[in-house]
Structures are given as C-alpha cells and as structure tokens.
Amino acid sequence: MRLLYPCDPFNSKLPDEEYREEFDAAIASGLACSLFSLEDFQGGEFKPRPKFDEAEVVAYRGWMLDIDDYSRLSAAMIDAGAKPLVNAVEYQRCHHLPGWYQVCVEWTPETVFVDQDINFTIELAKLNWPAYFVKDYVKSLTTSRGSIAKNAEEVTELVALIKQYRGKIEGGICIRRFESLQPDTEERYFVLRGTPYGRDGTVPDLVRRIAAAVDSPFFSVDTVLSADGHLRLIELGDGQVSDRKLWPAENFARMLAQSGI
Incomplete structure (x- = not known):
C-alpha cells in the first residue's frame, strides 16, 4: 500500500508544504509514499516518484479534485501499474x-438538490422552512457572510457568491433545512x-x-x-481529500499504518 502526495511546486523532491507534516509522519510510521507534480498532472503528465510497484494499491492524499480530475488521476494510477484505493465512482x-x-x-438535515438556474422563489415556497443552508454539491461559502439564507433573494445571493469565490458551481445546489x-x-x-x-x-x-x-x-x-x-x-x-482538522499528524499516520494501508 502506498500514499501519493503532491510535491512542492518549486521542489519536486519535497511534499507540498500543506502536507509536509503528514508526509513525514507517514514515513516515520513505515508507510510507503510517493510524490507527484499536481501542476504537471494538470498539464497532462503524471510521473510519481518513487514509481509504483506492479499492482500496488495507492491512496491519494492531496488537494481536492473535481470528479473529472479525479477520474483522470485514477486512470493515470492504473496506467502506472497501480490500483487506486478509491475508484472514481466511490470518490463521487x-x-x-x-x-x-x-x-x-x-x-x-433534510436536503433538496436543484440546478443553479432554477427559480428559487418557487422552490422555497414548496419547502417553507424557517431558514436554509446553501452550498454546492461539495462546499459551502466560507466567507464571513456565511451560508444561511432566510428567503429566495438571499439564496440567489449565496449561489452568486459561491460561483464568484470558487470559480464555479460543482454539481448543483444543495438547499438544506437549517x-x-x-x-x-x-x-x-x-x-x-x-x-x-x-x-x-x-x-x-x-x-x-x-x-x-x-x-x-x-x-x-x-x-x-x-x-x-x-x-x-x-x-x-x-x-483522500479531507484535511485532518484537529487530528495530529502522528495519530492520522498511525491510523493508516494500523489499518494496513
């Protein structure tokens, strides 16, 4: 079993700074680890270092990828002779x-899934909840505005802000009962x-x-x-793309090692 981390954009021999503590803890726990350039991968080139062993199971630990990018990464792992721990269907x-x-x-919380371009006034009239938590299929708005809306106008505002700050709406819109x-x-x-x-x-x-x-x-x-x-x-x-939050790197690495990953 091997962990695959993104390397530092300026030094391919080092893990990305965001994952350096976890990478070091994984190595200290006896876990096999490889690095790859996320930038090169996005440009069409995938070269993990060290290379994967034949038929080795590989778990990615890195930045969040959309479904298309993860499908490409999964395929690249397979082309490199490995078996992804999580396939594209499981990832989604x-x-x-x-x-x-x-x-x-x-x-x-109760949730409905809608397209970003629907009429929110009509949709919210069907729900009639006291307040609404709004996000796309992956993330909510992380600015000080927060993700709570009380009416259709505020839902529309939140959808526009998600698109502004994240660059796109991934999947669709989730309206969750507050x-x-x-x-x-x-x-x-x-x-x-x-x-x-x-x-x-x-x-x-x-x-x-x-x-x-x-x-x-x-x-x-x-x-x-x-x-x-x-x-x-x-x-x-x-x-693979969830950060540790309050988990110490050593505890996280110990979990991976004890599980046989």
Whole structure:
C-alpha cells in the first residue's frame, strides 16, 4: 500500500508544504509514499516518484479534485501499474452530497438538490422552512457572510457568491433545512475499509452506523451536536481529500499504518 502526495511546486523532491507534516509522519510510521507534480498532472503528465510497484494499491492524499480530475488521476494510477484505493465512482459517492444523502437521510438535515438556474422563489415556497443552508454539491461559502439564507433573494445571493469565490458551481445546489447547532462541537472522523476512527480513539455509535451504511473504502465523517444535544451528521467527504482538522499528524499516520494501508 502506498500514499501519493503532491510535491512542492518549486521542489519536486519535497511534499507540498500543506502536507509536509503528514508526509513525514507517514514515513516515520513505515508507510510507503510517493510524490507527484499536481501542476504537471494538470498539464497532462503524471510521473510519481518513487514509481509504483506492479499492482500496488495507492491512496491519494492531496488537494481536492473535481470528479473529472479525479477520474483522470485514477486512470493515470492504473496506467502506472497501480490500483487506486478509491475508484472514481466511490470518490463521487462521498465527494458529492447527493451521493451519500439517501443512505444517511435519517442522521442529517433534510436536503433538496436543484440546478443553479432554477427559480428559487418557487422552490422555497414548496419547502417553507424557517431558514436554509446553501452550498454546492461539495462546499459551502466560507466567507464571513456565511451560508444561511432566510428567503429566495438571499439564496440567489449565496449561489452568486459561491460561483464568484470558487470559480464555479460543482454539481448543483444543495438547499438544506437549517438546524440549530451547538458551536464548537464539530468533530471529524475517518472510515477506512469499513472501520471508523476518531482522533482520540473514541468513536460514537452514530459514526459506526454511518461507516456500515456508506459503500466507500476511505471517507471522512463530520458530526456536530444539535441545540437539543443530539449528534447530527453534517458532511461526508472522500478521505483522500479531507484535511485532518484537529487530528495530529502522528495519530492520522498511525491510523493508516494500523489499518494496513
């Protein structure tokens, strides 16, 4: 099993600064690691260093990729003689909210999926929720404006801002029913080959149930406490492109090593 990290754009022998601590921890844990130039890959060239062993399983750990780019990376791994830990279908399943919503609907806010160009006044009249959380299939707005809307005009404003700051709408628009949540209670877990892991070694029952429900070899689970104290699922993500958040690099590398990755 091998981990594939993006290299520093100016020094192909070093991992990208964002992943350097994790790369070093992975090496210290005895994990095989390779580097590649993300810029060269986007230009049509893929040269992992060291090269992959024949039929070796490879997990990408790097910057978020859209579905087309990940499909190309997965194909490039195969062409280089490896087997991606996560195939393109599995990547989309956890990277796009509609891919996991139905199997997790009982644990997460009610959501509808719409095209960015619909009439939001008509759509919101069908829902009549007190407030709405707006994002595209992958991410919400991370500026100080936040992602909460109270009416169609504010939803339209948020969609325009997502497009402005992210450059595009990925997939479509998710309109989620607003729920009151306790601040500073968000926690990230990882599920690797069906086994859930927490940064401090503990895993709540909800995360175990999600791990059993979602068909993907490596994904992240974000939970938060509701205002009335119930644990809620806020987001799933592909584990390869999910940052560690509060996970120490050593704990993350230990999880990968213990799982046999």
